[in-house]
Amino acid sequence: TxxxxxxxxxxxxxxxxxxxxxxxxxxxxxxxxxxxxxxxxxxxxxxxxxxxxxxxxxxxxxxxxxxxxxxxxxxxxxxxxxxxxxxxxxxxxxxxxxxxxxxxxxxxxxxxxxxxxxxxxxxxxxxxxxxxxxxxxxxxxxxxxxxxxxLPVQPVPPPMPSLQSCLVAVEWGNQRSGSNWSLRTSVHNALLTSKAEGGAMCKSVRSNGSAALNFCYVAHGMLDAFWEGGVWSWDVCAGWIILEEAGGIVASANPGDWNPTLEGRLYFAVRHAKREEQRGVVEELWGIMGER
Ligand code: IPD
The missing domain is CATH 3.30.540.10 (Fructose-1,6-Bisphosphatase, subunit A, domain 1)
Structure with missing residues (x-):
């Protein structure tokens, strides 16, 4: 109850x-x-x-x-x-x-x-x-x-679902080899590379060193999105509900999976004004992750 x-x-x-x-x-x-x-x-x-x-x-x-x-x-x-x-x-x-x-x-x-x-x-x-x-x-x-x-404390961004308007957190975890590691580095590099048609892919990238706090910072409005490949449930479980209750969404890293549970090993989080409008940013992140 x-x-x-x-x-x-x-x-x-x-x-x-x-x-x-x-x-x-x-x-x-x-x-x-x-x-x-x-x-x-x-x-x-x-x-x-x-x-x-x-x-x-x-x-x-x-x-x-x-x-x-x-x-x-x-x-x-x-x-x-x-x-x-x-x-x-x-x-x-x-x-x-x-x-x-x-x-x-x-x-x-x-x-x-x-x-x-x-x-x-x-x-x-x-x-x-x-x-x-x-x-x-x-x-x-x-x-x-x-x-x-x-939450959110800071005003939600205007309903413009572009990754270009986002300050994005990306974390490194503690592995330094293997497929999760290469996925992390390629997403990081892609986020910091210019788009084909020019302009930045996102505003910038931060690595704050705590997945739990990154979720809270997205919920707060300090960050617009957080992406990490290969986290454990204890890293994200508390931040997850805090983010959702602040109006954010947590999507799986598997393209098309909008409804992950705490069982998987890959997540990312995004917050925007309205649920439907958040999807564009997630889809852009899925695009960056490319074929895996
Ligand atoms: C780690 C941090 C780090 C993230 C790792 C986590 P820990 O948790 O959240 O930001 O990149 O994936 O394992 O080991 O400090 O509890």
Whole structure:
């Protein structure tokens, strides 16, 4: 029910605030803390583990029958099911966090039938708490002042669905070879190349280092689109519902698939004034991705 969702939303915000305190307290000790996971671009800190342990403990105590899926405890082969599932990325943007770049966040979501229904993304370094419940709108709360605004904060762009008018985020992930990697580089290059008939393909490209925050920035209006090939559900699940509730759409990277769930591995997000008008930008991105 709506009340159940609201109760869980309050709990997730409370847990996110605790996680934020842990991130802030860690700041001074960060630089020695990073360890490599699969390669030198794939880092984890003791704070990722500590925060996920805290989140899992609190969630399991409150909702013992729900499933829990966390980035640091994920076992390969685990599939997201239809039952209510909490998904946790203790620190999205760990590389930023480990270097003291203040663009990272704890990202928490609840999914039903493999779709997000609650999302909470909190960057304690900016005091930005983005949150949403399905069908109840998306909000940014500034934790320093308690001020809460409905998303999108910035006016939506005029109903001109061209990629040319978009500031686009593209992320690099942590693989440096393979098909996902070559897709990322070719989309990045194409976005920064002139169109055949002249003019820019898009306004410019940003890589902020956190998929969760990129979703929120599109929801906010700071970015017009975000594209990433090969993300995991914990990177995007919370931002997904925040973006949708702000009037944005998430489309699969598979041309023609307007209705992805959290099961796939390729997503991108776009926001524009009206749903129909957003489709043009997605179609342009599909065009850039070309034959795969
Ligand atoms: C990563 C960040 C990064 C994105 C990667 C993610 P993590 O998450 O969101 O921006 O490019 O695909 O894995 O590892 O910092 O939680």
């Amino acid at each position: 709506k009340d159940d969702l609201r109760k869980i939303h309050v709990l997730l915000i409370d847990i996110a605030m605790d996680a934020g305190k842990m991130m802030m307290a860690a700041e001074h000790a960060l630089l020695t803390a990073a360890q490599f996971k699969n390669n030198s671009a794939d880092v984890v800190t003791e704070y990722d583990h500590k925060i996920e342990t805290m989140v899992e403990k609190r969630i399991r105590a409150a909702y013992p029958s729900f499933a829990f899926l966390g980035e640091e405890t994920f076992k390969h082969g685990t599939k997201l099911g239809d039952i209510p599932t909490f998904i946790c990325d203790p620190i999205d943007g760990t590389l930023n966090f480990s270097k003291g770049v203040p663009n990272c966040a704890v990202s928490l979501a609840l999914t039903l039938d493999k779709r997000s229904v609650i999302g909470v993304v909190y960057n304690p370094f900016r005091g930005d708490l983005y949150h949403a419940i399905k069908d109840q709108g998306a909000y940014l709360t500034k934790t320093s002042t308690g001020l809460q605004v409905k």
